[in-house]
Every structure is written in structure tokens, then in C-alpha cells.
Amino acid sequence: MQSSNFEPQKIVCAIIVTFNPEGSVLKNIVSEIKTQVNTVVIVDNNSKNIDSVKDAFHGESNVEIISLDDNFGIAYAQNRGIKHAKNKNATHVILFDQDSAVSEGFVDGLISCENDLLKSGVKVGGVGPAFYDRETGKTYPATVYRGCFIDRVDLVDEPVVATFIIASGSLIRISVLDDVGYMREDFFIDFVDVEWSIRAKTYGYNVYINPLVKMEHSIGDQRIKIFGRMISMHSDFRKYYISRNAIYMTRLPYVPFGYKVRVILFNFIRSCVGVFISESRKSSIKSLYRGWMAGFSHFDANKNWR
Numbered sequence: 001m002q003s004s005n006f007e008p009q010k011i012v013c014a015i016i017v018t019f020n021p022e023g024s025v026l027k028n029i030v031s032e033i034k035t036q037v038n039t040v041v042i043v044d045n046n047s048k049n050i051d052s053v054k055d056a057f058h059g060e061s062n063v064e065i066i067s068l069d070d071n072f073g074i075a076y077a078q079n080r081g082i083k084h085a086k087n088k089n090a091t092h093v094i095l096f097d098q099d100s101a102v103s104e105g106f107v108d109g110l111i112s113c114e115n116d117l118l119k120s121g122v123k124v125g126g127v128g129p130a131f132y133d134r135e136t137g138k139t140y141p142a143t144v145y146r147g148c149f150i151d152r153v154d155l156v157d158e159p160v161v162a163t164f165i166i167a168s169g170s171l172i173r174i175s176v177l178d179d180v181g182y183m184r185e186d187f188f189i190d191f192v193d194v195e196w197s198i199r200a201k202t203y204g205y206n207v208y209i210n211p212l213v214k215m216e217h218s219i220g221d222q223r224i225k226i227f228g229r230m231i232s233m234h235s236d237f238r239k240y241y242i243s244r245n246a247i248y249m250t251r252l253p254y255v256p257f258g259y260k261v262r263v264i265l266f267n268f269i270r271s272c273v274g275v276f277i278s279e280s281r282k283s284s285i286k287s288l289y290r291g292w293m294a295g296f297s298h299f300d301a302n303k304n305w306r
Contacts, residue, residue: 012037012107012171013090015081017074018053019045021098027056029100034062036107037094041084043077046070073188078167079305082182086174093177097168101216109213110171113159117208125180125197125205126172128165130155131217140217142209147258148265155211163259164197165207169215179203181305190238191245195252202254236287239274243267243288247295253302 014037018026026042034040042057043066044050050067057063066080078095085093094107110127117124132139141152142160153160170193180200183192197207246267250260271288278284 010092010111011088011090012092012094012111013081013085013088014040014094014096014107015078015085016040016042016096016098016100017045017077017081018042018047018098019071020047020049021053023049023052023056025099026053029096029098029102030057030060030063032102032104033094033096033107034060036102036105038062038090039064039085039088041066041081043081043084044068045072045074045077073185074167075183075187075189075192076185078192079182079185082174082177090174092171092173094169094171095167100168102169103214106169106213106215107171110169110210113208113210113213114171114173117159123205124173125176125200125203125207126165126170127159127208127210128162128170129213129215130209130211131166131169131215134216139211139214145256145259145262147256148262149258150262155209157211159208159210161206162197162209163201163207164194165209166217167193168217169213170207176200176205178306180205184303184305186299186303187245187248188241190241191249195249195255198252198255198259236278236280236283239271239284239287240291240294243271243291244295247292248299248301251295251299251301 014033016026016029030040030042040063042053042063044053046068047053054065054067057065066084068077068080082093092111094110106129110129114124114127117127130139139155141154142162143164144151144153144161145163180196180203184195187195200207246263249255249263275281275284275288
């Protein structure tokens with residue numbers, strides 16, 4: 001760990017969730033992040049190449065691997081990592097995807113931002129980086145929901161309160177997770193970070209984007225422009241979880257009504273577009289239908305994820 005501004009009492013554990021990762025890409029993110037944190041924990045969702053992953057980091061003093069015996073989803077894997085970090089007396093976790101890319105000073109920048117916000121007297125749920133599209137170089141604005149509508153707040157030089165922060169690159173204190181609860185494992189993959197951010201808000205915590213720390217990001221398997229706006233499209237596998245979890249979101253009592261209306265409307269539109277451009281429309285329709293039906297099945301909206 002190399003950072004002159006890193007306060008000794010802060011113990012940061014980076015959690016990287018993997019599923020059939022590309023070896024060289026994973027090696028790069030671990031190399032970039034391991035000098036910025038106390039421990040890197042790779043939680044693997046039963047990858048076919050887990051043996052090569054283990055070999056790649058054999059002997060690394062601050063890199064640990066938790067190998068799961070099935071693909072339990074990103075939320076479950078994140079929770080396993082969080083609990084492991086807590087057992088190692090970590091004060092913070094920082095979450096990453098297997099293809100994340102960070103620069104020098106990334107963690108230090110998030111820690112400094114959190115320090116400043118806490119000193120100002122606000123309750124900080126988490127701090128995430130500003131994201132920019134790896135293809136266009138454009139920085140995404142912060143997303144702030146106001147009823148059924150969205151304000152897209154440009155990021156300049158001050159932290160911005162957002163409705164949610166993307167999980168990858170987000171810094172969260174263990175004490176906040178103990179208070180708010182962990183990630184909803186029944187969501188498996190999609191909406192996990194959105195749901196947690198909204199839930200944190202009900203406990204009085206805001207989540208922030210630090211515009212001074214940036215990270216590459218690419219959403220979806222395909223992006224198309226409709227009426228001048230880019231819409232992310234996804235595989236049939238993801239279509240199932242997106243459609244199911246959109247309905248799950250509407251069943252959570254703490255999710256604002258305006259967000260529920262918007263998420264249903266826009267996911268319906270995205271679903272129609274996805275079917276229209278799909279090379280296998282029958283398969284896409286089947287995935288969406290299964291997702292919608294599952295969304296109305298048994299769901300414990302009030303389960304305490306601790």
C-alpha cells in the first residue's frame with residue numbers, strides 16, 4: 001500500500017468479483033489496485049479457468065482468492081467479500097468488476113473525498129468515481145431522479161449527490177454496510193447497486209460521485225441511438241434479470257413511486273427495442289417473459305440482508 005495521504009486507521013479491502021475472467025485483464029487490475037489498498041480479495045463465481053487465476057496470484061502477499069462452487073451472482077459474491085473484509089477488520093471495502101481499470105491515486109482520491117464530506121457533517125453512504133465511455137471518452141453525468149424524471153448533473157470539480165452509484169469503483173465503509181445491510185443476493189446481478197443506494201438513502205445516507213477520480217466504463221453488449229439518445233442493449237441472459245429485477249424494484253416499499261413508474265416504462269421500451277433488433281426474437285421474447293413472470297413470483301421485499 002503506497003499512499004502518503006492514506007490515514008493509518010483506515011483499512012481498505014478491494015473486492016473483485018470474477019466469472020471466467022480474461023487473465024491478462026484481471027492481472028492488470030490487481031497490479032494497479034494492490035498497492036493502493038491493504039488487501040485484494042478476488043471472489044470467483046465458479047469460473048472455468050479458476051486454476052489459472054489461482055496460479056496467476058500464487059504467492060502474492062496481499063491477494064486472496066475465495067473460490068465459490070457455483071455462480072451465485074455478483075451480489076452474493078460481493079457479500080462474501082464484504083464479510084471476509086469485515087473479519088479482517090477492514091474499515092472500508094471498494095468494489096470492482098473483473099474488467100475494471102484504475103489509475104494511480106484512485107483509492108486515495110475516494111478516501112480524501114469521503115473525509116472532506118464527513119468533516120462537513122453529511123452522512124456518506126458511499127463514494128464512487130466519475131465514469132467515462134471507453135469508446136467516446138465522454139464523461140457520464142450524475143443521475144438524480146426527481147419523481148418520474150431525471151436530472152443529469154454535469155460533473156465539474158465538486159462531489160455530487162447521486163440517486164445511485166455504480167458498484168464498480170465504489171468505496172463504502174463497513175459501518176455503513178452494518179447499518180444499511182449488504183447487497184440483495186436475490187437480485188443476482190442487475191439493479192444491485194441501484195437498490196442498495198436507494199436503501200441507504202432511507203437510512204439517511206447519501207451516495208456521492210467524485211468528479212476528480214475517473215474510471216472507464218462500458219454498459220451493455222450493444223448501444224444504439226434512438227431519438228438522439230444512446231440506449232444500452234443486453235444479452236438474453238441479462239434481459240431476464242433486468243426485466244425480473246425491474247419488477248422487484250417496484251415491490252420494495254422504500255423505492256420512490258416515481259422511480260417505480262420510470263423503471264417499468266423504460267424497461268418496457270428497452271425490451272421492445274431489444275426484441276426488434278434481436279437476431280433471435282423468439283429467444284429474446286422468451287427471456288423477457290420468464291423475467292416478468294419471475295418478477296411477480298415469491299419475493300421477500302423486507303428481508304434484512306446482513
